[in-house]
Amino acid sequence: MIVTSVDEAQSELARLFNRARRVTGFTGAGVSTECGIPDFRSPGSPWLRNRPIDFDLFLSDPLMREEAWRRKFAMDDIYAGAGPGRGHRAFAQLIAEGKMGAVITQNIDGLHQAAGAPAHKVIELHGNGTYAKCLRCGRRYELADVRREFERTGAAPDCVCGGAIKSATISFGQAMPENEVRRAHDETDSCDLFLAVGSSLVVYPAAGFPALAKRRGATLAIINREETPLDDMADFVLRGDIGTILEPFVPSA
Ligand code: NAD
Numbered sequence: 185m186i187v188t189s190v191d192e193a194q195s196e197l198a199r200l201f202n203r204a205r206r207v208t209g210f211t212g213a214g215v216s217t218e219c220g221i222p223d224f225r226s227p228g229s230p231w232l233r234n235r236p237i238d239f240d241l242f243l244s245d246p247l248m249r250e251e252a253w254r255r256k257f258a259m260d261d262i263y264a265g266a267g268p269g270r271g272h273r274a275f276a277q278l279i280a281e282g283k284m285g286a287v288i289t290q291n292i293d294g295l296h297q298a299a300g301a302p303a304h305k306v307i308e309l310h311g312n313g314t315y316a317k318c319l320r321c322g323r324r325y326e327l328a329d330v331r332r333e334f335e336r337t338g339a340a341p342d343c344v345c346g347g348a349i350k351s352a353t354i355s356f357g358q359a360m361p362e363n364e365v366r367r368a369h370d371e372t373d374s375c376d377l378f379l380a381v382g383s384s385l386v387v388y389p390a391a392g393f394p395a396l397a398k399r400r401g402a403t404l405a406i407i408n409r410e411e412t413p414l415d416d417m418a419d420f421v422l423r424g425d426i427g428t429i430l431e432p433f434v435p436s437a
Contacts, residue, residue, distance in 0.1 A: 186421045193407075193422035193429045200405055200420065201283060201433075204377035209278070209287035210393055214382020214408060215271040216293055218427045221263050225384050239358035242350065243319075249340035249348065256313070256351050257331055268299035270427035271381060273434045276300040285375060288368045290383060290390045292353045307367050309360065309390050311353035320347025327351075360389060368393055378402045382426050385412040394418075 187193045201207065213223035222229055234255060241248045268276075276299040278284035286305045287296055292313035296306045316325040323343055330349060333341040343349050354360060372378065378397035385391040385406075394414055398404040405420040406412060407429055415421045422429055 186423060188423045190424055190428055193424055194432050196420055200377055206375045207278060207284045207377045207379055208371045208375035209275050209284050210380040211287060211289045211291060212383025213291060215426055216291055216295055218269040219266045219295060221266050221293055236356050239355040242355060246340060253334050253340050268295045270434045271430050272296050272299035274430040277433060277435045279305050286371045288371060288393060290387060307364050309364055309368060313351050313353045315352050316349050317352045318343035318345060318347040318349050321345040325349050372397045373400055375402050379405050381407045385414045
């Protein structure tokens with residue numbers, strides 16, 4: 185069923201939430217566009233300006249590591265100060281009420297947690313771009329410290345253990361985080377309503393979760409302003425702006 189009116193989408197969603205025993209949320213870059221962070225594929229995307237640096241290249245070429253950090257700091261400067269939007273706040277509320285077990289996200293912006301969702305309820309499939317980690321020992325580094333060191337020496341800094349420090353995101357060619365993938369499977373298996381919001385649903389393996397939920401018998405609902413390849417499989421497609429559709433589920437300040 186495809187719903188294009190906001191009122192109908194909101195009442196359908198309310199019905200779905202009332203009926204559901206356990207909801208699993210799934211989000212992509214579209215949930216953060218109203219916060220001023222552009223998504224990946226919409227026209228003019230700053231993310232597509234440069235060819236992504238593959239993980240192997242990051243590891244093997246110090247010049248590429250420097251370039252990766254230059255790009256990272258430039259992007260952070262553009263989106264510094266972005267705060268959570270209505271979608272993030274609605275999800276945090278559903279989690280607080282116990283209705284949503286967890287949110288599986290492809291996003292790296294940390295805005296679900298900034299909206300109040302407990303970190304252990306946010307499953308970050310592609311990592312988190314708000315801090316850095318040593319690829320060898322896993323030690324955490326704050327971006328401000330990495331940046332200070334980078335600007336002081338002009339070189340990509342290494343960890344005290346000698347390993348390479350990298351933004352805690354998953355790059356092209358980098359293995360998916362095992363624990364998060366396992367938890368995402370568990371949450372997908374245990375829900376009876378799977379709500380996929382603001383993803384073009386073309387990036388795999390992440391986009392496999394909505395289809396898996398459907399195969400396991402859950403109701404699949406998609407909120408997006410555009411068609412997605414999984415629309416035909418979904419029980420409900422709520423076509424429109426995410427923040428507007430989720431507005432009734434945002435707690436009043
Ligand atoms: P995508 O850009 O491929 O798809 C976003 C989808 O959301 C599109 O279909 C778009 O039409 C829709 N959309 C955007 N704003 C919307 C709105 N206000 N209302 C309704 N629909 C809206 O994003 P993806 O599927 O998440 O895949 C992109 C990859 O890039 C992810 O792996 C993610 O890690 C990364 N990424 C993350 C961020 C972030 O953390 N905020 C931003 C850009 C890219």
